[in-house]
Amino acid sequence: GAVVSQHPSWVICKSGTSVKIECRSLDFQATTMFWYRQFPKQSLMLMATSNEGSKATYEQGVEKDKFLINHASLTLSTLTVTSAHPEDSSFYICSARDSGLAGSPETQYFGPGTRLLVL
Amino acid sequence: GQQLNQSPQSMFIQEGEDVSMNCTSSSIFNTWLWYKQDPGEGPVLLIALYKAGELTSNGRLTAQFGITRKDSFLNISASIPSDVGIYFCAGQLSAGNQFYFGTGTSLTVIP
Numbered sequence: 048g049a050v051v052s053q054h055p056s057w058v059i060c061k062s063g064t065s066v067k068i069e070c071r072s073l074d075f076q077a078t079t080m081f082w083y084r085q086f087p088k089q090s091l092m093l094m095a096t097s098n099e100g101s102k103a104t105y106e107q108g109v110e111k112d113k114f115l116i117n118h119a120s121l122t123l124s125t126l127t128v129t130s131a132h133p134e135d136s137s138f139y140i141c142s143a144r145d146s147g148l149a150g151s152p153e154t155q156y157f158g159p160g161t162r163l164l165v166l
Numbered sequence: 167g168q169q170l171n172q173s174p175q176s177m178f179i180q181e182g183e184d185v186s187m188n189c190t191s192s193s194i195f196n197t198w199l200w201y202k203q204d205p206g207e208g209p210v211l212l213i214a215l216y217k218a219g220e221l222t223s224n225g226r227l228t229a230q231f232g233i234t235r236k237d238s239f240l241n242i243s244a245s246i247p248s249d250v251g252i253y254f255c256a257g258q259l260s261a262g263n264q265f266y267f268g269t270g271t272s273l274t275v276i277p
Contacts, residue, residue: 051208053208081264088272089270090254090267090268090269090270091209091254091267093264093267096264138206140208140209142208152197152214152216152261153197153258153261153262154199154211154214155199155211155256155265156211157201157208157209157210157211158208159207159208160206160207160208162206
């Protein structure tokens with residue numbers, strides 16, 4: 048299957064600092080990437096849809112000024128948690144949509160996740 | 167958003183037993199995906215289904231796209247300890263739309 052990488056895999060930061068997480072599709076181009084947040088023993092919560100070359104679409108209740116998303120190329124999307132606070136501590140996972148050839152089915156591949164701990 | 171009901175929520179089984187879990191929706195989907203997530207890692211795609219009635223296998227795993235297009239099933243035969251994890255279903259209404267995720271099934275295999 049296709050490979051999606053995420054960096055860093057974990058980060059510890061002080062309250063008030065900003066943290067940037069990168070998501071890359073390594074062997075396919077992804078015009079659309081997704082950012083999820085996951086709390087322990089819970090399902091994935093979609094935060095936003097990242098579209099290459101345009102503004103991200105945020106889910107209801109997700110602050111766009113808090114979670115900045117940039118999708119500047121077909122293989123890279125970044126999520127920046129601005130002025131992080133302890134309540135932002137979580138497991139953040141990105142995924143990339145592999146649309147394949149025109150008319151072929153779509154599949155979604157996940158990165159390995161980034162664990163954020165804000166002290 | 168769409169809600170996918172996944173059951174059971176958790177399972178505790180003996181090694182060697184077969185496992186069945188399912189996912190249902192009130193909407194018709196055109197794609198069903200099944201993932202497995204190990205602790206501290208991202209979900210890994212197991213099986214993708216694109217046609218109603220489709221039955222697809224991946225080793226000991228078999229998944230089916232329900233005829234009504236509102237449900238999907240995942241079976242694991244002869245479970246082994248490394249099958250432990252959380253299994254998620256995901257459905258897509260139509261091409262280009264987001265995938266909606268089920269609530270997950272936590273599987274524990276007792277050696």
